[in-house]
Every structure is written in structure tokens, then in C-alpha cells.
Amino acid sequence: MKHWLVKSEPEAYSWATFVAEDGTAWTGVRNYQARNNLNLMQPGDLVLFYHSVSEKAVVGIAEVAAPAAPDATAEAGSPWVAVHLRPVQPLPQPVSLAQLKADARLGELALLRQSRLSVLPVRPEEFDAVLALGAK
Numbered sequence: 001m002k003h004w005l006v007k008s009e010p011e012a013y014s015w016a017t018f019v020a021e022d023g024t025a026w027t028g029v030r031n032y033q034a035r036n037n038l039n040l041m042q043p044g045d046l047v048l049f050y051h052s053v054s055e056k057a058v059v060g061i062a063e064v065a066a067p068a069a070p071d072a073t074a075e076a077g078s079p080w081v082a083v084h085l086r087p088v089q090p091l092p093q094p095v096s097l098a099q100l101k102a103d104a105r106l107g108e109l110a111l112l113r114q115s116r117l118s119v120l121p122v123r124p125e126e127f128d129a130v131l132a133l134g135a136k
Contacts, residue, residue: 003127004041005048005111005120006062006085015049015059015090023065023086026119027073030080034119039068041083048122048130049087050111057094058130062087091134105129 006026008014018024029035041047047062066084074080100106106129110120122130 002040002042002045003047003122003124004037004045004064005050005058005122007050007052007111007118007120009053010051010055011053015051015087018049018060018062018085019087019090023062023084025072025082025084027071027082029071029082029118031117032079033114034117035079035081037117037119037121038081038083040121042067046088046127047085048127051094055094056097058091058100058134059094060087060090061131091131093134093136095130095133099133100130103129103133 029038041064043064043066045064047064048058049060049062050058062085064083065086068081068083071080071082100109101112106126109126114120
């Protein structure tokens with residue numbers, strides 16, 4: 001199993017909406033590196049759901065429910081893909097970007113090194129560290 005982080009602006013698509021809809025196709029990704037990450041996702045992989053821009057915090061855990069398939073919002077024949085994600089559980093406490101930056105265990109976290117990318121890999125030990133921060 002691999003671990004990932006996806007970013008969404010809460011004003012555009014929030015954790016609450018994601019939970020209310022019981023998941024979604026993660027469409028609209030138009031960056032090649034992020035697309036490559038979507039292609040690597042497999043059912044059962046766990047995903048940190050990050051509210052970007054206004055909140056800047058990890059707020060929940062999702063799971064990959066279906067592997068990458070053509071993105072229905074893209075032109076036919078384009079290289080863009082989407083995975084289907086479903087909610088697993090909210091974090092007891094959101095983990096802010098400031099907390100992520102302050103934790104020495106997360107010094108190599110892709111979110112901190114490639115902050116503009118919307119779909120990022122997370123190492124297992126980083127995933128566990130974020131969960132621990134969210135449990136406090």
C-alpha cells in the first residue's frame with residue numbers, strides 16, 4: 001500500500017462535501033507530475049485530504065476506491081486521468097501547514113518541497129506522523 005496527499009480548496013470542494021457525496025472522481029488535475037502520481041494510485045491506498053489556500057491543513061483520510069481512468073472532464077484522447085476516492089475518516093484535529101513545517105519527522109514531506117503540486121506521494125512514516133499530530 002502506498003500513501004498520498006491530495007489538495008483541494010475548501011471553498012471549491014471541501015472535506016464536508018466529499019463526505020456528504022461519499023466520495024468523488026478526483027478530476028481536473030492538469031499537471032503532468034500530479035497525473036503521474038494519479039496513475040500510480042491503487043485501490044486501498046490511503047490519502048491525506050488537505051484543505052489548501054484558506055485553511056492550509058490536513059483534515060481527513062480518504063482511500064483510493066478505483067484506479068486511474070480517463071478524466072471525464074478532459075477532452076477525449078487527452079492524457080489526463082482521475083481516480084475515485086472515498087472518505088475514510090476525519091482527523092480528530094486538523095493538522096496545519098505550520099505544524100507540518102515544525103515537525104522534524106516531516107522535513108522531506110513532498111507538500112513542503114513541492115507546494116504547488118496537487119497530488120503528492122507520502123512516505124509511510126510521514127503518513128503516521130501526520131496521523132499522530134492529528135490525534136493530539
